[in-house]
Amino acid sequence: MKRRSLMAAVAAGAVALAAGPALAQDVTLRLHQFLPPQAPLPAHVIKPWAESIEEASDGRIEIQHFDAMALGGTPPSLMDQARDGVVDISMTLTGYTPGRFPRSEVFELPFMMTSPVATSLAFWDLVESDLQESEFKDVHVLGAWVHGPGLVHSRDGVTSLEDMQGLKLRGPTRVINDLLAELGATPVGMPLPGIPEALSTGVIDATVIPWEVTPSIRLAELLDNHTEFGGDRALYTAAIVMVMNKRSYDNLPDDLKAIIDEQSGAKLSQLAAEVMWEYDAPGRKIAEDAGNTIVTLDEAEVARWQQAALPVVDRWVAEMDGKGIDGMALIDQAQGLIKKNETE
Numbered sequence: 018m019k020r021r022s023l024m025a026a027v028a029a030g031a032v033a034l035a036a037g038p039a040l041a042q043d044v045t046l047r048l049h050q051f052l053p054p055q056a057p058l059p060a061h062v063i064k065p066w067a068e069s070i071e072e073a074s075d076g077r078i079e080i081q082h083f084d085a086m087a088l089g090g091t092p093p094s095l096m097d098q099a100r101d102g103v104v105d106i107s108m109t110l111t112g113y114t115p116g117r118f119p120r121s122e123v124f125e126l127p128f129m130m131t132s133p134v135a136t137s138l139a140f141w142d143l144v145e146s147d148l149q150e151s152e153f154k155d156v157h158v159l160g161a162w163v164h165g166p167g168l169v170h171s172r173d174g175v176t177s178l179e180d181m182q183g184l185k186l187r188g189p190t191r192v193i194n195d196l197l198a199e200l201g202a203t204p205v206g207m208p209l210p211g212i213p214e215a216l217s218t219g220v221i222d223a224t225v226i227p228w229e230v231t232p233s234i235r236l237a238e239l240l241d242n243h244t245e246f247g248g249d250r251a252l253y254t255a256a257i258v259m260v261m262n263k264r265s266y267d268n269l270p271d272d273l274k275a276i277i278d279e280q281s282g283a284k285l286s287q288l289a290a291e292v293m294w295e296y297d298a299p300g301r302k303i304a305e306d307a308g309n310t311i312v313t314l315d316e317a318e319v320a321r322w323q324q325a326a327l328p329v330v331d332r333w334v335a336e337m338d339g340k341g342i343d344g345m346a347l348i349d350q351a352q353g354l355i356k357k358n359e360t361e
Contacts, residue, residue, distance in 0.1 A: 043077040044273060046265065049099075050108035051092040051210060054084040056233040057296040062289045063108065063259070066280055073276045080106070085210070092208035096260065100155045105265040111256045112190020113208055118152045119340060121256045123351045124163055125192040126333060127326035128250040132359055137162035137290035139354035140256065141283050156260035157267075159277070160285035164227045165294040166251035167193075171223035174242035176312050178321050187212055187224040193253050196329045197225070200322065213239060225253065228300035229293045237304040245313040252322065259285070 048067065052059050059082070067080035083104070090098060095109035096117075111118040112125060120143070123129070130136045140161040149158050169175045171184065178200065186202040188194040194204035205221050209230065215221045216239045223240070231237060246252045259281075266274065304311060314322070330348070337344030 044269065045079045045081060046105040046261075047081050047083060047088070048106040048108070049083045049086070049088050049095060049104040051086050051095065051208060052084060052108075052230070053233050054082070057229055057292055058108075058289065059084055061292045061296070062285075066285055066288070069280050070276055073280070074273060078273060078276070092210065096156070099260045099262050102262045102264060104262070106159065106259065106261045108257070108259040110189060110208075111258055112192065115191040115206075118148075118256070119337060119342060120148055120152055120347060121161075121258075122190075122192045122333065123347050124256050125190055125253060126348070127196050127253060127329055128323050129348075129351065129355075130163060130166070130251045130254040131249055131355060133163050133165045133251075133254065133294045134287060134290045135355050135358040136254065137286045138283060138358040138361075139351060141286040142354045142358070143351065145282075153258070153260065155263065157263050159259045159261055159281040160289060161256070161258045162286045162289040162293075163254040163256060164290075165229055165254070165297045166246065167225050167227055167253040167255070168246065169223060169225055169244040169252075170231070170236055170240045171242045171244070172240055173222070174310060174312065175223070175244040176314075177318060178325060185220070185222045187215060187221045189225070189255050192329070192333065193225065193255065195332065196253060196326055199329050200325055209234065212236070216240065227254075227293065228297040228304075231300045232303055237300075237307045237309055241309045243301075243304055243309060243311045245311065246319050246322070247313050248316055248319045250323075257289070 048063070050059060050063065054060060064082060067082065070078055071080060086092065088098075088104060092109055093113040095107040096114055098104045099107040111121045121140070124136055124140050140163060144153065144158050144161045169186070175181060175184070181201040184202040186197050186204055187207055188197050188204045189206070189208065191206070194206050197204040205215070207215060209226065212224050212226070213234050216224070224236070226236065266277070269277070301311070334344035334348070337347065
């Protein structure tokens, strides 16, 4: 009997030792996104966010980073990769899959954005109240935000609305491309990683993009002219989300879910917006130091662009109404949420 008890104890101890490493690291999550690792968003938002989760979980969660589409596919496939469990987490622009997330497009409408932080918090508010259960029902949303003011970068310069006529201009999403077409340009839709090659081969003459991400594709070396928009509203911004496979999230124990929740949501959305906006300044300085021409349109000229962009909003409202979505009510809701977050 004593021998059997001793053997049972030894066996139990061996099982406990074998289980030790597994208990120390319960979950490994693969995170896939399209930007190079040195870009501000992965370097100063996504990786610190992951590290905070790993630390809070005492190493029970490990998040593996796969940048610049290292796991294959294209940026438009990132949402499906997370939905289908090819990866556990992905970060992408909602507009990379045109028409799939129509409600989120409200934040991309021309001159909708004021502060990117307030707009990002408004986006997250809408995710919590509506979008998670509607257009994002197939994934678990971790964060939702927008980048800083979008501007035009070109070879020959854009100093007035007339300079947009016939310009082969890259845009990131269908709403923004509709805006560019309405302003007279010939829009060419493509994700950010395709910009350098498209410029070098003459597929495009210009692109819209915020200052923050220009260093990651060395844009100031490719284009000499940059057009900013004065006033309190940006020409455009783009809706960005980080999402998690629903099964990967639902299968987590409650304490690990709580750790991810604590570091995500409004907290992550605000951090992402703040970092992207903060890194606009270093991106702009690179262009300044290169001797590039930076033009800021005055209020009168910007007002002309705003007037010219009105049909884009009208078309979007009509499209939403055709989908059974009250487009004007959604605009009013988004503007109200932005204003609320500006004052909080």
